[in-house]
Amino acid sequence: MNKFIGLTKRNLLIFFKDKQSVIFSLMTSIIVFVLYLLFLRGTFVDAIQSAMKEAPGLADLVQDKDVKMYANLTLLVGILGSALITVPFNCLTVVVRDKENKVDYDILSTPIRRWQVILSYFTAAVISAVVMTGIILTVGLLLLGTQGDLYMGAKEIAQAYGIVALGSFSATALFMIVVLFFKSSSACGAFFSMVSAAAGFVIGAYIPISQFSDGVQTVCNIFPACQVTILLRNALLSALLQHMDTAIGGLDNGMFVESIKETFSFDASLFGQNYGMSSMIIYVAAFMVLCVAVMIFVYGKTYKKK
Numbered sequence: 001m002n003k004f005i006g007l008t009k010r011n012l013l014i015f016f017k018d019k020q021s022v023i024f025s026l027m028t029s030i031i032v033f034v035l036y037l038l039f040l041r042g043t044f045v046d047a048i049q050s051a052m053k054e055a056p057g058l059a060d061l062v063q064d065k066d067v068k069m070y071a072n073l074t075l076l077v078g079i080l081g082s083a084l085i086t087v088p089f090n091c092l093t094v095v096v097r098d099k100e101n102k103v104d105y106d107i108l109s110t111p112i113r114r115w116q117v118i119l120s121y122f123t124a125a126v127i128s129a130v131v132m133t134g135i136i137l138t139v140g141l142l143l144l145g146t147q148g149d150l151y152m153g154a155k156e157i158a159q160a161y162g163i164v165a166l167g168s169f170s171a172t173a174l175f176m177i178v179v180l181f182f183k184s185s186s187a188c189g190a191f192f193s194m195v196s197a198a199a200g201f202v203i204g205a206y207i208p209i210s211q212f213s214d215g216v217q218t219v220c221n222i223f224p225a226c227q228v229t230i231l232l233r234n235a236l237l238s239a240l241l242q243h244m245d246t247a248i249g250g251l252d253n254g255m256f257v258e259s260i261k262e263t264f265s266f267d268a269s270l271f272g273q274n275y276g277m278s279s280m281i282i283y284v285a286a287f288m289v290l291c292v293a294v295m296i297f298v299y300g301k302t303y304k305k306k
Contacts, residue, residue, distance in 0.1 A: 004116045007107070011124035014094050022132070025090055029083045029136045033143075036075040044071035051259065058256060061248050065148050066240065072147060073236050074264065076140040078205030081229030083136050084129075084167035085199040089175045089192055091128040095121050096179055096188045118299040122176055122292070129168035137164055151239040159235040167228035170284050173291035174224065180298055203229040209265045217269040224287045227268050227280040234266055234277055 016022055048067050052059045098104045107117055137160060144150060182188040200206050203226050209217050220226045245257045261267075267274040268283075275283070 003110075003112045004120055007112065007117065007120035008123045008127075011094050011121055012127060014097075015091060015124065015128050021090070025087060026132060026135060029079055029087075030139055033076060033079040033136075033140060036079065037072060040075060041068065041071045044074055048260070051263075052256070058248065058252065061251070062244050062256075063247070066244055066247075069144070069148050069150065070237065070240055070244075070260075072144050073150070073240065074233070076144065077229060077233045077236055078200065078203070079140065080133065080137060080164065080232055081167075081203035081225060082196075082199045082205055083133050084164065084171055084228055085203070085225050086192070086196050087132050087136075088125060088129040088168055088171040089179075089195060091125040091132070092121070092172065092175055092179045093185065093188060094124070095176070096182050096185055099182070100184055114300050115296050118176075118296055122172060122295065125172045125176070126169055129172055130165050133164050133168055134161060137161065151243045152236070153239070156235055156239050160232060163228060163231045163235055166231075166281070166284055166288075167225065170224040170228065170288040170291070173288045173295065176295045177291060177298060180295065199225070202226055204265055205229075208263055209269070210263055214269065214272050218271050221268045221270050224284045227284055230265055230268050231277060231280055231284075233264065237264075237266075 045067055048070065049059065052062060052067075098107070104117075141150070141157070141160075178191070179188060182191070202220050202223060203209075204220070209220050209226070212220070221230075241257045241260060245254055248256060267276055268280050269275075
């Protein structure tokens with residue numbers, strides 16, 4: 001156990017030693033979030049207000065500040081969903097650098113078991129990802145807290161941090177398998193660029209997944225990151241939607257909130273079936289366990305002691 005802890009600590013120190021990489025990883029998400037608030041929020045607000053105008057009197061019951069806060073939180077969910085893909089991958093670059101510099105051969109020449117080696121990389125990357133995405137969530141909530149009432153209590157905030165941790169675990173487990181096949185940092189960086197470009201579309205950060213066909217929705221929701229984003233959407237937005245529904249006072253029999261949830265994908269759609277939060281948590285957890293087992297198997301088969 002001491003060897004495992006020592007190796008995990010070593011991997012953590014190597015990652016956080018590159019302060020510029022850590023800072024820019026955090027700043028990129030935060031800056032993009034601010035830009036979203038400045039340039040994209042109006043699009044979301046206009047869409048919601050247009051939907052309200054179709055129901056007579058509804059616009060008078062739901063306050064503009066609540067609509068704007070809904071747009072703000074939706075954008076925060078999109079940024080977090082993307083970060084839960086890019087940040088864990090970035091935290092795994094230590095694995096590729098060690099392989100490129102042949103450090104992995106030195107590690108494998110020690111008495112440490114192979115499963116301990118791979119789990120030390122995994123544990124260090126998970127800790128790094130949880131810390132960094134947790135910081136992004138904290139900064140996002142603090143920024144939005146200055147814009148108005150979030151209507152979230154301690155329970156909803158705790159749920160959000162728990163989902164961020166779950167997302168960090170699952171994404172790290174999946175990408176751990178991927179990075180084991182890279183032999184150079186340049187190849188890993190090129191793949192990272194592809195992942196970064198696709199992340200926002202896969203999780204529905206730019207266009208709600210509900211706007212896609214059933215087949216495309218299924219493909220997107222197969223990836224845990226998409227379902228984690230939906231879980232975050234439920235955790236961060238449900239209290240605000242409940243407040244809106246209370247303000248409407250049942251005049252629409254809850255149809256406005258239901259239409260919002262349907263449009264912005266508050267459930268995961270797989271093969272034409274919708275799944276709620278409990279099912280999504282089970283799916284993501286099971287996917288994570290499977291990926292951990294696969295990465296241990298792959299590491300044992302592909303890495304030879306020399």
